[in-house]
Amino acid sequence: xxxxxxxxRPGGRTRDAARTKAEILDVATQEFSxxxxxxxxxxxxxxRTSTTKRMxxxxxxxxxxxxxxxxxxxxxxxxxxxQELDVEHLDPVAAIRRLAELTFxxxxxxxxxxxxxxxxxxxxxxxxxxxxxxxxxGSPALDVIGRILATGRKxxxxxxxxxxxxxxxxxxxxxxxxxxxxxTFGALFGxxxxxxxxxxxxxxxxxxxxxxYLTADRxxx
Amino acid sequence: xxxxxxxxRPGGRTRDAARTKAEILDVATQEFSxxxxxxxxxxxxxxRTSTTKRMxxxxxxxxxxxxxxxxxxxxxxxxxxxQELDVEHLDPVAAIRRLAELTFxxxxxxxxxxxxxxxxxxxxxxxxxxxxxxxxxGSPALDVIGRILATGRKxxxxxxxxxxxxxxxxxxxxxxxxxxxxxTFGALFGxxxxxxxxxxxxxxxxxxxxxxYLTADRxxx
DNA sequence: TGATTAATGTACGAACTGGTTCGTTAGTCA
DNA sequence: TGACTAACGAACCAGTTCGTACATTAATCA
Numbered sequence: 001x002x003x004x005x006x007x008x009r010p011g012g013r014t015r016d017a018a019r020t021k022a023e024i025l026d027v028a029t030q031e032f033s034x035x036x037x038x039x040x041x042x043x044x045x046x047x048r049t050s051t052t053k054r055m056x057x058x059x060x061x062x063x064x065x066x067x068x069x070x071x072x073x074x075x076x077x078x079x080x081x082x083q084e085l086d087v088e089h090l091d092p093v094a095a096i097r098r099l100a101e102l103t104f105x106x107x108x109x110x111x112x113x114x115x116x117x118x119x120x121x122x123x124x125x126x127x128x129x130x131x132x133x134x135x136x137x138g139s140p141a142l143d144v145i146g147r148i149l150a151t152g153r154k155x156x157x158x159x160x161x162x163x164x165x166x167x168x169x170x171x172x173x174x175x176x177x178x179x180x181x182x183x184t185f186g187a188l189f190g191x192x193x194x195x196x197x198x199x200x201x202x203x204x205x206x207x208x209x210x211x212x213y214l215t216a217d218r219x220x221x
Numbered sequence: 222x223x224x225x226x227x228x229x230r231p232g233g234r235t236r237d238a239a240r241t242k243a244e245i246l247d248v249a250t251q252e253f254s255x256x257x258x259x260x261x262x263x264x265x266x267x268x269r270t271s272t273t274k275r276m277x278x279x280x281x282x283x284x285x286x287x288x289x290x291x292x293x294x295x296x297x298x299x300x301x302x303x304q305e306l307d308v309e310h311l312d313p314v315a316a317i318r319r320l321a322e323l324t325f326x327x328x329x330x331x332x333x334x335x336x337x338x339x340x341x342x343x344x345x346x347x348x349x350x351x352x353x354x355x356x357x358x359g360s361p362a363l364d365v366i367g368r369i370l371a372t373g374r375k376x377x378x379x380x381x382x383x384x385x386x387x388x389x390x391x392x393x394x395x396x397x398x399x400x401x402x403x404x405t406f407g408a409l410f411g412x413x414x415x416x417x418x419x420x421x422x423x424x425x426x427x428x429x430x431x432x433x434y435l436t437a438d439r440x441x442x
Numbered sequence: 443t444g445a446t447t448a449a450t451g452t453a454c455g456a457a458c459t460g461g462t463t464c465g466t467t468a469g470t471c472a
Numbered sequence: 473t474g475a476c477t478a479a480c481g482a483a484c485c486a487g488t489t490c491g492t493a494c495a496t497t498a499a500t501c502a
Contacts, residue, residue: 015449015499020449020450035343036260036343038257038259038260039257041488041490042489042490042491043489052451052452054449054451055451057490058449059449063490117402118339118343119257121339121401122257122336122340124404125404125408128408129408134409135408138410142410162426165412166423169412170395170430172406173395173398173399174391174394174395176402178390178394180339181338181342181397183342183349187356188355188359188360189359189363193390205387205391209433211437212430212433213429216429216436235468236468236469236480238478241480262460263461272480275482278461279480284461443501445500445501446499446500446501446502447501448497448498449496449498449499450496450497451494451497452496453493453495455493456490456491458488459486459487459488460485460487461485462484462485463483463484463485464484465482466479466480467481468477468479469479470478471474472474472475
């Protein structure tokens with residue numbers, strides 16, 4: 001994840017603000033996600049960086065703002081993935097399934113992100129509230145979901161009365177829980193939800209669940 | 222939540238080990254769930270108790286063991302609720318829905334429990350692993366789910382190929398996420414998943430989702 | 443090329459925090 | 473009723489942790 005190259009200059013590193021900031025963010029992401037906000041150690045972050053603690057305060061101001069910056073970058077990654085999604089040429093059922101799988105894949109590939117979000121929820125999202133950037137950008141996925149939903153409903157395929165936000169919550173819940181609660185669930189019920197040989201099983205389960213919900217015959221209700 | 226009465230004796234409280242322990246657990250539950258494990262302050266717990274920090278170490282040994290005791294008690298509450306569940310006289314569809322609603326109601330009513338479990342996952346379930354008690358007791362809900370599932374499948378009502386653990390995961394994911402991610406979800410998407418006027422909406426959505434999944438026509442797959 | 447400033451490193455300290463030491467007292471039971 | 477012990481309280485301590493004051497050097501540009 002170290003996103004920078006060092007030209008190995010004799011007599012020490014060259015000065016590069018962007019590189020230093022990125023390196024601090026990389027290490028801070030690991031440390032915060034490892035130990036939570038209060039459990040994370042600023043000294044530990046500095047030690048695992050090729051720079052010093054002084055730079056953390058120079059660039060970010062403090063532990064709190066550093067955590068906010070870490071969150072901002074983590075969210076930008078998934079927003080990016082959502083933006084690159086191209087499913088609106090598919091039929092509604094395939095499109096929703098594909099979109100759900102994107103969330104599934106992203107959450108599985110980024111357990112650090114999941115942990116950061118869990119931590120942020122313990123702190124009642126106070127850093128998100130304090131972040132201009134995170135308040136501004138919405139979720140590209142929501143727009144996509146909204147359009148697919150409209151198409152599916154118009155054709156009579158989708159019967160469920162949900163909006164994009166609720167459907168996004170349903171998909172996220174499944175994908176998030178699988179990663180976030182992996183450890184307690186495993187310890188209590190003896191099943192590893194993130195075991196690689198079960199990956200396709202749960203990925204299919206998610207799609208089946210969402211599609212079944214959207215297309216269910218509600219005549220009997 | 223303070224589960225004890227004080228007889229208001231002149232000249233100070235009477236001695237009562239059970240009451241003191243329970244009071245410490247009550248306050249510790251709040252403090253841990255408020256701030257996480259590392260963020261929780263032993264001094265703060267002691268201060269909000271009618272006893273002293275000395276007693277925490279006297280009865281529990283340390284911060285780590287105190288957290289384990291808090292977790293044990295929190296889990297015992299939901300296990301109790303599951304044990305009292307009586308749904309096997311219902312038809313499979315109604316039984317599953319009722320069981321899902323039990324989880325829904327419990328999680329909503331116990332946000333502290335949700336936070337504790339989130340915290341425990343940050344710490345990779347190390348306290349559960351260290352707890353004899355939590356390892357021993359399974360989940361009464363799993364047995365119930367297993368029997369309902371068998372009945373439903375035999376009658377041809379349920380078509381989905383899931384076992385009790387996976388279905389439990391699906392239900393838990395929805396109920397847990399709604400409470401655990403309430404703050405980030407609200408901050409980012411502007412919707413309060415735990416708003417009281419939306420309660421019935423999400424409660425129905427959960428049941429619809431699970432039943433649709435279990436009874437979906439899979440001929441087209 | 444000399445001045446200016448962004449970027450960086452070292453050392454330190456004040457406040458906090460988990461845990462302990464030492465001493466006291468209420469209840470109990472022979 | 474007197475000895476014994478479980479229950480309790482106050483003060484303290486050693487290690488830690490966030491943050492900063494002070495000093496320095498590499499890049500830039502007039």
